[in-house]
Amino acid sequence: MGELHEKYLRMNKMPHIWCAGCGNGIIMGAFITAIDRLGYDKDEVAAVSGIGCSGRITGYLDFNTIHTTHGRALAFATGIKLTKPRLKVFVFMGDGDAVAIGGNHLIHACRRNLDMTAVIFNNHIYGMTGGQFSPTTFKNKSATTAPYGTTDPDFDIAQLCIGAGATYVARGTSYHARLLTDLIVKGAEHPGFSVIEVITHCPVNFGRRNNFESPAQMLLWQKEHGVAARKAKAMPLEDMEGKFTIGELYRSTEIPEYLEEYGRVIQAANEEKQP
Amino acid sequence: MGKKRFNVTVDRTICKACGICVAFCPMSVFTTDHDDKAVVSAPERCTGCRQCELLCPDFCITVVQVEETADG
Ligand SMILES: Cc1ncc(C[n+]2csc(CCOP(=O)(O)OP(=O)(O)O)c2C)c(N)n1
Ligand code: SF4
Ligand code: SF4
Numbered sequence: 001m002g003e004l005h006e007k008y009l010r011m012n013k014m015p016h017i018w019c020a021g022c023g024n025g026i027i028m029g030a031f032i033t034a035i036d037r038l039g040y041d042k043d044e045v046a047a048v049s050g051i052g053c054s055g056r057i058t059g060y061l062d063f064n065t066i067h068t069t070h071g072r073a074l075a076f077a078t079g080i081k082l083t084k085p086r087l088k089v090f091v092f093m094g095d096g097d098a099v100a101i102g103g104n105h106l107i108h109a110c111r112r113n114l115d116m117t118a119v120i121f122n123n124h125i126y127g128m129t130g131g132q133f134s135p136t137t138f139k140n141k142s143a144t145t146a147p148y149g150t151t152d153p154d155f156d157i158a159q160l161c162i163g164a165g166a167t168y169v170a171r172g173t174s175y176h177a178r179l180l181t182d183l184i185v186k187g188a189e190h191p192g193f194s195v196i197e198v199i200t201h202c203p204v205n206f207g208r209r210n211n212f213e214s215p216a217q218m219l220l221w222q223k224e225h226g227v228a229a230r231k232a233k234a235m236p237l238e239d240m241e242g243k244f245t246i247g248e249l250y251r252s253t254e255i256p257e258y259l260e261e262y263g264r265v266i267q268a269a270n271e272e273k274q275p
Numbered sequence: 276m277g278k279k280r281f282n283v284t285v286d287r288t289i290c291k292a293c294g295i296c297v298a299f300c301p302m303s304v305f306t307t308d309h310d311d312k313a314v315v316s317a318p319e320r321c322t323g324c325r326q327c328e329l330l331c332p333d334f335c336i337t338v339v340q341v342e343e344t345a346d347g
């Protein structure tokens with residue numbers, strides 16, 4: 001471990017609990033690199049997480065942290081940002097956390113456009129509870145709850161968030177770690193609700209059950225299936241079959257940021273109080 | 276132009292033997308020991324690309340530039 005880890009991680013909690021080869025550690029590394037580049041003071045950062053293997057990240061990050069309940073991280077984060085607007089709020093969720101139990105919170109957070117950055121660890125499975133399929137598990141994959149293969153079509157988290165009104169949406173992977181850092185930096189700098197979907201891997205509860213022999217093979221899959229958004233635009237649709245776009249996917253500055261809107265309510269209420 | 280040299284180390288006490296560094300180092304700097312943990316076998320081949328540092332999920336690897344020889 002280097003200076004960066006010593007500065008931004010709770011070293012007394014290391015080594016972390018994640019399984020050998022799990023993508024979560026790579027994402028945590030990319031995240032602290034982003035924080036370092038942003039130059040934020042540790043005390044002005046708030047990290048909020050839900051429940052799942054991904055949610056454990058707030059036990060390791062040495063910022064203001066809160067490990068909340070399953071699916072509700074965004075609700076806690078919203079309260080934190082509204083009461084302490086100076087804080088840079090980052091929200092960490094798994095795919096189950098963000099789009100199954102917490103799906104409603106996610107779409108309404110997108111709609112509101114409060115200045116926060118959500119990082120969604122999409123490993124296409126419920127990792128922590130032993131490999132149940134999630135709304136992002138691809139069709140015909142094996143899961144403990146789908147021994148004969150899944151039948152449901154999968155959600156595209158990034159597209160879902162664009163549709164719901166998020167004003168910065170990007171997709172990265174744990175393999176493209178440098179790109180991921182860039183995307184987190186840009187998401188944090190964007191004034192509004194930013195979502196970074198991270199395609200990552202759970203070697204234990206997804207990989208083993210779906211013919212991936214090693215964590216490295218799962219990273220290789222990301223390398224081979226992630227196509228830069230700019231490049232994808234020029235590709236014939238059939239060449240994108242089974243692949244996914246990575247990079248910045250959407251950005252808008254036209255929708256007002258929520259704190260500004262909410263500020264008008266505070267002002268009006270204060271004026272009413274005056275004698 | 277001098278050839279850059281790098282010191283690559285693996286903290287064996289925290290290595291979880293996942294094999295990622297072994298698979299992704301473009302210069303095949305790593306091999307594995309009897310516990311499948313990573314071993315730095317050919318540090319002289321390292322180009323300092325830092326792929327191993329970025330992809331090790333357990334932050335076991337450090338790559339430090341050591342010297343620059345005048346004549347390469
Ligand atoms: C209200 C509630 N329901 C169910 C659970 C059990 N539970 C814990 S984590 C989890 C899903 C984890 O999947 P995901 O959000 O994708 O996170 P991962 O472990 O894959 O990072 C579930 C269902 C819970 N803790 N709380
Ligand atoms: S169960 Fe999966 S997601 Fe959870 S720590 Fe292990 S490899 Fe990572
Ligand atoms: S820095 Fe690059 S070349 Fe050097 S050991 Fe790491 S992956 Fe290999």
Ligand code: SF4
Pocket residue numbers: 021285289290291292293294295296297311312313330331332333334335336
């Ligand atoms: S990537 Fe890290 S944990 Fe995995 S084998 Fe290499 S040094 Fe060990």
Ligand SMILES: [Mg+2]
Pocket residue numbers: 052094095096121122123124125126127134
């Ligand atoms: Mg998951």
